[in-house]
Amino acid sequence: MGEKTQPSLLLILLCMSGLVPRSAAFVFWTALLETRYYHSSNDTVVKLCECGVYGRNSEVEKFSGYVAVPKGDPTGCNPDTSYGRNSSQEWIALVKRGNCTFSEKINTAMYQGAAGVVVYNVDGTGNGTTYMSHPETDDAVAIMIGNIQGTEIANLVKSGTVVYMDIKVGNPHGPWMDTYWLYFLSIAFFIVTAASIAYFVFISANRLYSMNRHRRTENRLKSEAKKAIGRLEVITLKRGDELTTSDAMCAVCIESYKAGEVVTVLTCDHVFHKACIEPWLLERRTCPMCKCDILKALGVEEEVKVDMSTSSPPEVTVITVTGGDSLYEVPLNEPMSHEPEQQQNLYDNIAFVEDSETARG
Structure with a gap:
């Protein structure tokens, strides 16, 4: 019934x-x-x-x-x-x-x-x-x-x-x-549901593992950075010092140096307020002005921060350049070390060379 x-x-x-x-x-x-x-x-x-x-x-x-x-x-x-x-x-x-x-x-x-x-x-x-x-x-x-x-x-x-x-x-x-069809559909529903739950659990666990790994890496790097910061030269400015009499300013807080302030001298000889540069180095570990790697300069080997699988590719701004009857895409924010090779590749195109020579003439 x-x-x-x-x-x-x-x-x-x-x-x-x-x-x-x-x-x-x-x-x-x-x-x-x-x-x-x-x-x-x-x-x-x-x-x-x-x-x-x-x-x-x-x-x-x-x-x-x-x-x-x-x-x-x-x-x-x-x-x-x-x-x-x-x-x-x-x-x-x-x-x-x-x-x-x-x-x-x-x-x-x-x-x-x-x-x-x-x-x-x-x-x-x-x-x-x-x-x-x-x-x-x-x-x-x-x-x-x-x-x-x-x-x-x-x-x-x-x-x-x-x-x-x-x-x-x-x-x-x-x-x-039909009763058998109802059983079949019920079993199929539970199988699909279980598979979906398992998939999301796997993805969540993998993401959690990556986040924990990244966090551990960051913690190790901060620990190494603290040790490196402790080895940097620290000076208390006095009246009449060159930094207090010149127009030099801390690149982090953009304020002039005053007597009695404590400053830190990095391995690249750039000077910053101690209270300003230490939080900066804990997060970035590079000089704000020349991007010198403090850990490498002090002989501390930096570990890999993030797996390649979790890192995203750098963003590149591209403009389109007209060369003859063709269009060429030129990245604007490539590293400086790549610029000569980029220029060489561009000048390999005859139309681009002709346009450049005409502009110079």
Whole structure:
């Protein structure tokens, strides 16, 4: 009971949201078929089964009436086929599959006033049914039942037995609603979710490891920088010293030197306020003026700061230069050591050389 209720509720929600039209190809509805007729002993025989399947293009709704079979051809393909029923009572056409399309059978019966059409399968198929398609019918209600059951009802009607049929909407079925498919989709969902979580955990752990490694490297470099700073020459300025009498200024704070201030002399002989240069050296470890590496100058080997995998390439500003009929991109902020090679590469282009000579001339 629980297995049928859950898919039904899911389908109802989808139908209410307009996502599943009545003729959706990925779901089909079964039909509850109840037949009643009087036996020769005046006993009422009632048979009930969920043995019908609504057509692909059928209205999915209940219908009922007395069963009528076509006279002559049981398939009801002839447009002039008579069922011998009038419109005073609701009646259902019972026709056999074959000889023409489902649409032709259904339209012929509906044209004569049938409340609905029941198609039973061909001989040799037992009680097997198929999901019949009848796109050329408008607002028709049609189901298919098995051959054995349909033949039995047709024979009763032909023998003069009055058979009443009541058909109600059964349960929805489809690949996505099958229990095994639900299990499969659930397992697939959990596998994908687990893989995604594992991937993000791996990425986060790798990033955390890189950050910790970078932090440890920075801490070691700061420790080495502290040792190096302790080996630098420190002077207390006195009145009359050259630094106090000249216009020299500390390049970090941009203020003049005064008597009584403590200054630090770097290995490159540049002088700065001790309170200004020490925080600078802890972070950058180079002279603010000449970029001299203090650690290397003091013989302290600097470790690699960051892995190549975590470092980003330097940004390069590029301008476009016109040379003849061609365009050339020239980086502006390349290191000075690369400039001669850059110029040599540029002058290898004949058009560029001609333009340069013309400008100089």
